[in-house]
Amino acid sequence: MSARAIWKGHLAIGDLGCAVALYSAVNAQERTSFHIINRDTGNRVRREYVDEDSGRPVGKDDLVKGYDTAEGQTVILEPDEIRDAVPESDKRLELSAFLDCDKIDTLYLERPYFLAPADRQSVEAYDLIRSTMETKGVAAIARTVLFRRVRSVLVRPHGRGMIATTLNYDYEVRDPAESFSDISKVRIDKEMMDLARHIIGTKMGEFDPSQYEDRYEAALTELVKAKIAGRKPKKLPKRKPENVTSLLDALRKSAGAKEEKSAPKRKTTATSTTKQKKAS
Template sequence: MSARAIWKGYLSIGDVGCAVALFSAIDAQERTSFHIINRDTGNRVRRQYVDEDTGKAVDKDDLVKGYDQADGHTVVLEADEIREAVPDSDKRLEMSTFLPCADIDTLYLERPYFLAPADAQSVEAYDLIRDTMVATNVAAVARTVLFRRVRSVLIHPEGRGLIATTLNYDYEVRDPAESFGDIAKVKIDSEMLDLARHIIDTKMGRFDPAAFEDRYEEALAELVRAKIAGRKPKKLPKRKAENVTSLMDALRRSAGAPASSKGKAQPAKSRKAAPSAGRQKKAS
């Protein structure tokens, strides 16, 4: 079954453009999902909005949004007031700014969507836009109204199509200094750097999401299967805790060198030869 578009509009660069459709790139339906059940009756329960003072349930038609002020008063906003305040959408994705792909700060990426031509007549212009972006190795920033909100979108080519990723606004992203500002500066020993580089070199690979394990989902699925079969769930293997006395010992063990070495540790040979320490130091 073909995917259903969640938004349709017009992608353009100046006077060049085409009709496009937006599709969700994320499918959470494959995850194990549950209903909330009343243990005593076995019946499903439903959520209800309740007035915090009277304790009585509130009908959906009586729900409005409120904004708390510093003085304790609440400003009430009706649904039609919010609708009128939100900018109208002209269904247009105008690619106004282009930037090198290497300049993209992934911290601002929010959620990806597939952006495809909406009809056969749009394919030629769509391919022209995509192929030009591939040739120049750039991404584009565009703005439009999505899901009742003006959003900035990053568009970049991917295979035969385009990926549109909604962006976090600057005010939404916290200052990294809040988390990293108190990290003390430490001088790392050159032997530690050599060992760490060797460990990374032997573990180099390719980005392959299919190899990522969702251990939480796997454990839930096994629990459900076991319940249905009337057996105990299989336990996932736990990592063994290793008693490492120092960071240097941990590095030596990971590199395959004896932890008790007194001199410079020599990393164990791997199937992929690591650069010599001399070449590593030159490259750093």
Template sequence: MAPRANWKGVLKIGEVACPVALYTAASTSDRIAFHTINRATGHRVHREFVDAETGKPVPREDQVKGYALAEGEHVVLDPDEIAAAIPDSDKMLAVEAFLPCGEIDDVYFDKPYYLAPSDRSGQEAFALIRDGMAAAGVAAIARTVLFRRMRTVLIRAHGPGLVATTLNFDYEVRSAEAAFRDIPALEIGGEMLDLARHIIETKIGKFDPAAFDDRYESALEELVRAKIEGREIAPRPAPRREKVVDLMQALRESARLGDKPPRGKTKAPSKRKAG
């Protein structure tokens, strides 16, 4: 069964255009989902909005958005007013510029989507755009209205298709200055830096997403299975926290361990494989 498209429109570069569809590239739908239960009755509970002053439930039709001006004072916006202010979607994903694939800082990346032709009539134009970008080693910047918001999208060649990643706006990305302000200006060199480089070289590898297991999700699955089967799960022992007293000694020990040949490579099992 073909996946359901999240959005359909037209990808346009200059006078070259082709109909395309966006598909979700990353999803949390396969994670374990829980309901909230009333412990006393075993019944599900549901959420409802209540008036903060009266405590009475507020029907959906009476719920509107409000922008706070001061404590207890709001500018009220009706759904129709908000809808009228949102830019109309012309379903056009118009490329504004090309840039090197590594030009954009990853902190601006939001959500990835697969971009594929939605009609046979546009397959040749789609292939031309994809192969041209791959050959030039560039990504495309485009803008359009997605899900009732104006979004900037980074488009890159990806196998037989394209990947379109929505980007955060500049005002949404916090400056790193505040987070890094208290990091002292230390310069590392000599044997310490040489040891660090050696340790890194002994652990150089390739990224294999199937080799990383979601231990939290696996633990939840095991807990649910144990509850269904009536088994008890012993609590896991708390991890031992070791305090590093001598950084140089720790580096030397890490380098020594890194030089030992591995006893046998193990690969974490992958629970699910994307179809």
């Protein structure tokens, strides 16, 4: 079954362009989902909006958005007012600026989507844009209206296709100083730095997402299966606390464990044992 496009538009660089379609790159539907149940009756329950003061239910047609001002007033925004204020989509994804892929601040990346040609006639122009960007090692910034909001999008080559990732706006990203300003500068001992480098060196590898298990999802799945089968769920092994007296001891212990795992085991053969006896 082929994927269904969630948006269609026109990818363009100046006068060069092609029809494109946007597809979801992340599938949250694969996760275990639950219903909210009334424990006493076993029936599902539904959410209902009620008036904060009177406690009476409010119908869908009577729901509007409100904005609280600093003076304590509430400004009511009608649905048609919001609709008229939001820019209309021209379905155009204009690549306005290019930048090196290794200079992209991942802090601003929001959600990825697959960007593909919308029809056969667009394949040639699409691949020309993609292959040129791949050769140059660049990504592109574009702006368009997605999901009733003007969004900045990062477009970059990915295999035979391209990925379009929506970006967080600057005002949405918090100042790192809010979290890092209280971190004091410390002097690191040379032995600790060397041990830490050694440990990191033994763990170097390549990113392979298939090797990382969603332990939360696996635990929920096992719990549901156990309940259906009428058995007790398997208990996850608990990590034993380690007696470490200092950071340096922790580094030495970790580095020693890595060396033991990586060192080849010595084999003792009958021949070598016989030679040792004769030598003695």
